[in-house]
Amino acid sequence: xxxxxxxxxxxxxxxxxxxxxxxxxxxxxxxxxxxxxxxxxxxxxxxxxxxxxxxxxxxxxxxxxxxxxxxxxxxxxxxxxxxxxxxxxxxxxxxxxxxxxxxxxxxxxxxxxxxxxxxxxxxxxxxxxxxxxxxxxxxxxxxxxxxxxxxxxxxxxxxxxxxxxxxxxxxxxxxxxxxxxxxxxxxxxxxxxxxxxxxxxxxxxxxxxxxxxxxxxxxxxxxxxxxxxxxxxxxxxxxxxxxxxxxxxxxxxxxxxxxxxxxxxxxxxxxxxxxxxxxxxxxxxxxxxxxxxxxxxxxxxxxxxxxxxxxxxxx
Amino acid sequence: xxxxxxxxxxxxxxxxxxxxxxxxxxxxxxxxxxxxxxxxxxxxxxxxxxxxxxxxxxxxxxxxxxxxxxxxxxxxxxxxxxxxxxxxxxxxxxxxxxxxxxxxxxxxxxxxxxxxxxxxxxxxxxxxxxxxxxxxxxxxxxxxxxxxxxxxxxxxxxxxxxxxxxxxxxxxxxxxxxxxxxxxxxxxxxxxxxxxxxxxxxxxxxxxxxxxxxxxxxxxxxxxxxxxxxxxxxxxxxxxxxxxxxxxxxxxxxxxxxxxxxxxxxxxxxxxxxxxx
Numbered sequence: 001x002x003x004x005x006x007x008x009x010x011x012x013x014x015x016x017x018x019x020x021x022x023x024x025x026x027x028x029x030x031x032x033x034x035x036x037x038x039x040x041x042x043x044x045x046x047x048x049x050x051x052x053x054x055x056x057x058x059x060x061x062x063x064x065x066x067x068x069x070x071x072x073x074x075x076x077x078x079x080x081x082x083x084x085x086x087x088x089x090x091x092x093x094x095x096x097x098x099x100x101x102x103x104x105x106x107x108x109x110x111x112x113x114x115x116x117x118x119x120x121x122x123x124x125x126x127x128x129x130x131x132x133x134x135x136x137x138x139x140x141x142x143x144x145x146x147x148x149x150x151x152x153x154x155x156x157x158x159x160x161x162x163x164x165x166x167x168x169x170x171x172x173x174x175x176x177x178x179x180x181x182x183x184x185x186x187x188x189x190x191x192x193x194x195x196x197x198x199x200x201x202x203x204x205x206x207x208x209x210x211x212x213x214x215x216x217x218x219x220x221x222x223x224x225x226x227x228x229x230x231x232x233x234x235x236x237x238x239x240x241x242x243x244x245x246x247x248x249x250x251x252x253x254x255x256x257x258x259x260x261x262x263x264x265x266x267x268x269x270x271x272x273x274x275x276x277x278x279x280x281x282x283x284x285x286x287x288x289x290x291x292x293x294x295x296x297x298x299x300x301x302x303x304x305x306x307x308x309x310x311x312x313x314x315x
Numbered sequence: 316x317x318x319x320x321x322x323x324x325x326x327x328x329x330x331x332x333x334x335x336x337x338x339x340x341x342x343x344x345x346x347x348x349x350x351x352x353x354x355x356x357x358x359x360x361x362x363x364x365x366x367x368x369x370x371x372x373x374x375x376x377x378x379x380x381x382x383x384x385x386x387x388x389x390x391x392x393x394x395x396x397x398x399x400x401x402x403x404x405x406x407x408x409x410x411x412x413x414x415x416x417x418x419x420x421x422x423x424x425x426x427x428x429x430x431x432x433x434x435x436x437x438x439x440x441x442x443x444x445x446x447x448x449x450x451x452x453x454x455x456x457x458x459x460x461x462x463x464x465x466x467x468x469x470x471x472x473x474x475x476x477x478x479x480x481x482x483x484x485x486x487x488x489x490x491x492x493x494x495x496x497x498x499x500x501x502x503x504x505x506x507x508x509x510x511x512x513x514x515x516x517x518x519x520x521x522x523x524x525x526x527x528x529x530x531x532x533x534x535x536x537x538x539x540x541x542x543x544x545x546x547x548x549x550x551x552x553x554x555x556x557x558x559x560x561x562x563x564x565x566x567x568x569x570x571x572x573x574x575x576x577x578x579x580x581x582x583x584x585x586x587x588x589x590x591x592x
Contacts, residue, residue: 028495028496029417029418029419029496030419030420032413032417032495032496032497033413033417033418033419033422033496034413034419035497036409036410036412036413036417036496036497036500037409037410037413037414037425039406039409039410039465039466040406040407040409040410040429040466040467040471041410041425041428041429043406043463043465043466044428044429044432044466044468045428046447047440047444047447047462047463047466048432048435048440048463048466048468049428049431049432050443051439051440051442051443051444051447052431052432052435052439052440054442054443054446055439055440055442055443058442058443067449110333111334111337114330114333114334115334117327117330119327119330119331119334121331123579125334125338126583127579128338128341128342129337129338129341130575130582130583131341131342131345131572131575132341133521133586134521134568134571134572134574134575134582135345135525135568135571135572136524136525136542136543136546136564136567136568136571137525137527137543138525138527138542138543138546138547138564138567139348139546139564139565139567139568140344142546142550142560142561142563142564143344143345143347143348143561143564144344146347146348146351146557146560146561147344147347149557151360151362152359152360152361152362152364152557154343154347154364157362157363157364186340186341186344189337189341190341191586194583194586194587195586195587197587198587243436246436247436247437247438249527249528250527250528253527253528253547254527254547254550270438273438274528277441277442277445278445278532283442286442287442290436290438290439290441290442291439293436293438293439294435294436294439297436298434
């Protein structure tokens, strides 16, 4: 009898010990967890999360010359709807997106599919197509401006060889935006190609073997097997490309001069944001543009998520 | 059989033909940049164009250092890139480990907060970030570019995925040996998450080296300027002297080019990892 109770005592003792141990372990877990996330969370809070709220707040204010600002309610948002420049910038950005995103995705899928075949020199091709991805946009803009130069540029010289009188690529308001689009596509192919290539390599070989047994031609195989199985990757890339294209700035800033005749027809939403925020010291209005950009991007991303059910295949 | 082989060769030929055509379009701008950078001004504006300069004008490269504190720009960009990359990878991996491997109250809430940052376009942060820099008196200093770049929701998210994929047994064994979480993170998890760390490191390096808008906003004095901003200022001043402009551009991209050639595999895998999965 006594022995049994002693055993019980030992049991409860170990239980207490174990739960004590578990408690100290838990406490030590919490301590380390908070310590480890603290720097990043504080940094995100100060430099990213709080600024989101601040930008919302700024969008209801008007700024004076010395950094003082006053509450003006919805004035900035009313201004947005009367601002012809901003409307034009939305149009420019829209055209930029409509061309760069689909053409860019089409070309990078094409290159990825070709590189996924059994051919020699794959890694050399991959390296070459990837070069623009690692290159500074400022330098890309610089060299393309030079290639596009209407008097001494290589492009117009090459066109003259086949009897074409080349246009003024970056100063003609009708053409400049499309010249920018071409550069954007050129510099983006390599990035998306790499993502598509890793997507293609994830498609099981058995699908292709089965298709070959059925005697399907390469084009049929592409549309019936490759494209559907790649669709989740295409969806991901299209979302990321669209968000990126919405924020185009570097190319326009570098390639189109501040007093260029083509500026009106090329300036993007973010270019206008930059102008108002940091050149014109019109920070309240700039904040309203930033909020508008956020809302538009969220809406379009949400639409994409709804539409994806119609065309994206998940296994 | 003979026909089948012919079919295969003509298919390979077509593939190479398309890929080579594309490669030419990719490479010509770079070649033209290098060739122009070695021409005299007269050669650069000659019609029809001079393809190869009669004599390589290395002097253009010297001139860029005389026109601008180009060396200073390079040093600034290098410091910013290194500190940002090392700092961000370290801080993100710390947070990512905790989010992935430790259960603590508020974990989901805090993680969702971090994710919210990912959904927001960068321009939304810029104005308040600029105001913070003004208040701290950090305009025209390197830390103005470095400090906000030390924290990354994207990096935390990416590395968390990596840590979540590692087996639990490793950690249990280490805990029985009396290791605390930092020791487990440092000695066991970090080496195993190396592909993720490298991917994030490459991403941050590229971004820091090439970024234009934020450094331009906070650092406009030559003392603290980065290469991107330096190039854009060069364009305004020497609008037409393309040999000089091309020399500057080539120097600005050269370090990333060299790094890419050395770490090609890691670059491409890093992009595939950050983008595709």
